[in-house]
Amino acid sequence: MARIDVAAPSCGMSGIALMENAGAAVARVVRRRFRPGRVLVLAGPGNNGGDGYVAARHLALRGWPVDVAPVAPPRPGSDAAAMAALWRGPVVPPDRGRVVAADIVIDAVFGAGLKRDIDLSIADLLAVARRIVAIDIPSGVDGATGLARGRPAQAQLTVTFEARKPGHLLYPGRELCGETLCVAIGMPAAAFACVETKTWRNTPSLWQFPQPAATDHKYRRGHLTILAGPMAGAALLAAAASRRVGAGLVTLNGAGLSGAPPGVIVSPAPLDDLLADSRRQVWLCGPGLGVEAAGAALRSLLDAGRTVVADADALTSAAGAAENLFGVAAITPHEGEFARLFPDLGDDRLTRARIAASRIGAVVVLKGPDTVIAAPDGRAAINDN
Numbered sequence: 001m002a003r004i005d006v007a008a009p010s011c012g013m014s015g016i017a018l019m020e021n022a023g024a025a026v027a028r029v030v031r032r033r034f035r036p037g038r039v040l041v042l043a044g045p046g047n048n049g050g051d052g053y054v055a056a057r058h059l060a061l062r063g064w065p066v067d068v069a070p071v072a073p074p075r076p077g078s079d080a081a082a083m084a085a086l087w088r089g090p091v092v093p094p095d096r097g098r099v100v101a102a103d104i105v106i107d108a109v110f111g112a113g114l115k116r117d118i119d120l121s122i123a124d125l126l127a128v129a130r131r132i133v134a135i136d137i138p139s140g141v142d143g144a145t146g147l148a149r150g151r152p153a154q155a156q157l158t159v160t161f162e163a164r165k166p167g168h169l170l171y172p173g174r175e176l177c178g179e180t181l182c183v184a185i186g187m188p189a190a191a192f193a194c195v196e197t198k199t200w201r202n203t204p205s206l207w208q209f210p211q212p213a214a215t216d217h218k219y220r221r222g223h224l225t226i227l228a229g230p231m232a233g234a235a236l237l238a239a240a241a242s243r244r245v246g247a248g249l250v251t252l253n254g255a256g257l258s259g260a261p262p263g264v265i266v267s268p269a270p271l272d273d274l275l276a277d278s279r280r281q282v283w284l285c286g287p288g289l290g291v292e293a294a295g296a297a298l299r300s301l302l303d304a305g306r307t308v309v310a311d312a313d314a315l316t317s318a319a320g321a322a323e324n325l326f327g328v329a330a331i332t333p334h335e336g337e338f339a340r341l342f343p344d345l346g347d348d349r350l351t352r353a354r355i356a357a358s359r360i361g362a363v364v365v366l367k368g369p370d371t372v373i374a375a376p377d378g379r380a381a382i383n384d385n
Contacts (some may be wrong), residue, residue, distance in 0.1 A: 040068075069091075107132050143166070232252070243261065
């Protein structure tokens with residue numbers, strides 16, 4: 001989003017106009033969501049602080065009692081400095097008593113571009129606020145990763161602009177934002193076109209389902225075979241899900257299986273016999289199969305050139321040896337499985353998933369409350385539902 005902001009002036013929208021629109025939008029949201037009360041704007045030195053000065057001005061024009069407490073002066077000559085010069089209301093020191101007394105504290109200290117821990121003095125101020133409305137993102141949340149930079153305070157409401165950042169979707173940032181509202185502020189479409197998009201919020205607009213023709217039959221729509229072990233719950237769920245998304249045939253392979261959903265074939269046949277059928281091109285290997293059995297089955301499937309989704313025990317069989325997954329189409333690890341496969345990667349879920357996908361040449365579905373789906377070419381989507 002920072003690169004889009006940079007492109008805006010060349011597309012006919014100045015930075016100061018965007019700042020005016022952003023601050024005015026914050027003021028509108030506050031007026032619509034809350035009853036009039038004492039507002040304290042904690043303003044930082046950058047553009048986030050500039051948005052805060054604008055929000056203060058618009059609220060004051062509507063008769064709200066507003067104080068601005070700069071935690072640092074805006075940089076001379078900046079858009080923020082121009083907006084600070086337009087503020088005619090009270091300017092007060094940023095002290096604990098004023099924060100406690102305010103009905104609403106507008107956090108305009110740091111935005112999504114913060115790359116260092118916030119000072120303890122700022123963290124301590126925000127920590128005693130009764131209600132925080134954050135501009136762009138709560139101060140101390142990294143907009144690119146959602147990770148905490150120091151001790152960010154819990155916001156009740158976050159107002160961001162034009163598009164959510166990864167930090168709004170990834171934990172702990174998603175929780176620290178409280179409710180997140182994304183509002184338009186007049187960013188030209190041409191500015192978005194200047195920047196290649198590689199990260200998306202995972203919504204149905206991204207999903208591509210096959211559109212069967214009237215003449216299609218079950219094999220043309222795909223035959224999925226799921227290798228299931230004695231603990232078959234996950235395999236049964238996968239079978240039901242694959243039917244729902246349009247698989248023409250679904251086979252559960254295993255001994256003593258029961259409870260298969262309607263339309264699912266259950267077969268106890270040996271793996272080699274099933275591989276002899278060239279129509280069985282897509283396989284799910286791992287859930288409830290046992291580590292040793294899953295590892296052996298995975299190698300057989302890959303040697304046969306099949307399209308494979310590796311899950312659960314198949315992933316555990318490759319712990320410390322992620323190269324054993326070369327050739328799979330997708331992997332679906334939870335956090336523990338991922339850490340065993342890629343122990344050298346850090347805390348940033350989005351970057352970790354992207355690096356892992358590139359290393360093994362497969363889609364990585366890093367599961368969790370903020371599941372990340374990453375492709376080997378760097379594209380990624382984040383679940384927030």
